[in-house]
Amino acid sequence: xxxxxxxxxxxxxxxxxxxxxxxxxxxxxxxxxxxxxxxxxxxxxxxxxxxxxxxxxxxxxxxxxxxxxxxxxxxxxxxxxxxxxxxxxxxxxxxxxxxxxxxxxxxxxxxxxxxxxxxxxxxxxxxxxxxxxxxxxxxxxxxxxxxxxxxxxxxxxxxxxxxxxxxxxxxxxxxxxxxxxxxxxxxxxxxxxxxxxxxxxxxxxxxxxxxxxxxxxxxxxxxxxxxxxxxxxxxxxxxxxxxxxxxxxxxxxxxxxxxxxxxxxxxxxxxxxxxxxxxxxxxxxxxxxxxxxxxxxxxxxxxxxxxxxxxxxxxxxxxxxxxxxxxxxxxxxxxxxxxxxxxxxxxxxxxxxxxxxxxxxxxxx
Amino acid sequence: xxxxxxxxxxxxxxxxxxxxxxxxxxxxxxxxxxxxxxxxxxxxxxxxxxxxxxxxxxxxxxxxxxxxxxxxxxxxxxxxxxxxxxxxxxxxxxxxxxxxxxxxxxxxxxxxxxxxxxxxxxxxxxxxxxxxxxxxxxxxxxxxxxxxxxxxxxxxxxxxxxxxxxxxxxxxxxxxxxxxxxxxxxxxxxxxxxxxxxxxxxxxxxxxx
Numbered sequence: 073x074x075x076x077x078x079x080x081x082x083x084x085x086x087x088x089x090x091x092x093x094x095x096x097x098x099x100x101x102x103x104x105x106x107x108x109x110x111x112x113x114x115x116x117x118x119x120x121x122x123x124x125x126x127x128x129x130x131x132x133x134x135x136x137x138x139x140x141x142x143x144x145x146x147x148x149x150x151x152x153x154x155x156x157x158x159x160x161x162x163x164x165x166x167x168x169x170x171x172x173x174x175x176x177x178x179x180x181x182x183x184x185x186x187x188x189x190x191x192x193x194x195x196x197x198x199x200x201x202x203x204x205x206x207x208x209x210x211x212x213x214x215x216x217x218x219x220x221x222x223x224x225x226x227x228x229x230x231x232x233x234x235x236x237x238x239x240x241x242x243x244x245x246x247x248x249x250x251x252x253x254x255x256x257x258x259x260x261x262x263x264x265x266x267x268x269x270x271x272x273x274x275x276x277x278x279x280x281x282x283x284x285x286x287x288x289x290x291x292x293x294x295x296x297x298x299x300x301x302x303x304x305x306x307x308x309x310x311x312x313x314x315x316x317x318x319x320x321x322x323x324x325x326x327x328x329x330x331x332x333x334x335x336x337x338x339x340x341x342x343x344x345x346x347x348x349x350x351x352x353x354x355x356x357x358x359x360x361x362x363x364x365x366x367x368x369x370x371x372x373x374x375x376x377x378x379x380x381x382x383x384x385x386x387x388x389x390x391x392x393x394x395x396x397x398x399x400x401x402x403x404x405x406x407x408x409x410x411x412x413x414x415x416x417x418x419x420x421x422x423x424x425x426x427x428x429x430x431x432x433x434x435x436x437x
Numbered sequence: 438x439x440x441x442x443x444x445x446x447x448x449x450x451x452x453x454x455x456x457x458x459x460x461x462x463x464x465x466x467x468x469x470x471x472x473x474x475x476x477x478x479x480x481x482x483x484x485x486x487x488x489x490x491x492x493x494x495x496x497x498x499x500x501x502x503x504x505x506x507x508x509x510x511x512x513x514x515x516x517x518x519x520x521x522x523x524x525x526x527x528x529x530x531x532x533x534x535x536x537x538x539x540x541x542x543x544x545x546x547x548x549x550x551x552x553x554x555x556x557x558x559x560x561x562x563x564x565x566x567x568x569x570x571x572x573x574x575x576x577x578x579x580x581x582x583x584x585x586x587x588x589x590x591x592x593x594x595x596x597x598x599x600x601x602x603x604x605x606x607x608x609x610x611x612x613x614x615x616x617x618x619x620x621x622x623x624x625x626x627x628x629x630x631x632x633x634x635x636x637x638x639x640x641x642x643x644x645x646x
Binding site: 214317342 | 497498499517518519520521522523620621622623626628
């Protein structure tokens, strides 16, 4: 099959599916609807809390799925020592970022749920890196450890509202306002300095770890740092270190995520195309005793890559009239046999871009 | 090439001066012309003038890698960007103002006229105050005088306009200054150049104390 005919997102779906299969991830297929209840209970986990709802035939409130992960967790079972490894490729329905309108978005992803350890973290992060590589070789994958951020926030304050304000400033790399916020709330200078330094950390894994060491003084922070170091050594030996950076502005919702979180960018797309992380807390909240890590890729964003197409819609435009249908068929079949694409019309369509034109109409002969 | 969105107007000119002093000059920009885009290939930088309230949109969507926008715009639209530096210029504050002698007894819905609907809504929601937002696009000061609203939420620089219209500031919501912002993806792919701009601009910032 001629792969050029596929759009970027379709190509990616194709390639990703075989990548995920290779690593033993099995397909997960779900229906378009799910009970609304599932999403209300875990509203904060969703990218946006707006969901399209309707009543089904027996009056139950249903929703067009805004997310796939929650359904996967709901349908899995805990098995000691084992992991449920699935991938999906589904349309989800939610309000999209800048437009504030509902959109149908194509999303692909993997989830690894169960008895998770460092092996799985490395596997999922490697899969994320390889997925980005399939989309574009010019990519960056950024990793953050929420344990370190939490430890440094704990050193500053117990006030959860203040913490969430600080977290959003960290997400913006806004060190100047963070410093001010700390000063306004009377936070000790040493704790505030450490937090500000953390917010500014960005770069390749080695240089960030070096600068992290003096900031990680509590046991919790040290444990998280050890995890990052271990992750670094595995990712380096897998040869993925060049495109991976540590960035402490990657902060997903800490009510659900814990430990390693990450997001991915490819050159030419103005927002992150991949996001994921460890979400044990979500599983606990949904009553499962297991750990989980996974990520999603927003395939609709791939439209932004090579937006301008210079090619023709068809190679040959054939014009005919009804008196000689046989000739039109013969002409079209001959061109199709040569591997050309044709559009057979009675008049020239205004917007069609074509390479050459064959006019079989009476007047033209 | 680094694409920089500058806010059209007096603030933008000051900002460009800071960029030029930081070593990112583009002399063509000073020639009086109707052009909107200026490039200095030697310094790998391209400037363009846009409406101040649009800077964050250009940056968020990646048409500009970096830009300079007021904190008021950033608070109002909450774009997904990085805020890398406080330039400490274009300073003013977002404030609530009312007719002199106005007293809010908290008994009725407060009518608030403003351009910054989202900032106003958030501010009063935090205080659990029920309000009626009246979105206006200019000459906000006239609203309380004509009885259209009880108070206004607007930018106050010197307070002269307020004084001339017999209004006074009753509460300050937040201090405002110009901020250097960056597109999140651009920051990953043009890291070295953006960090260089930030470092050199930092040296240009004049702090108050």
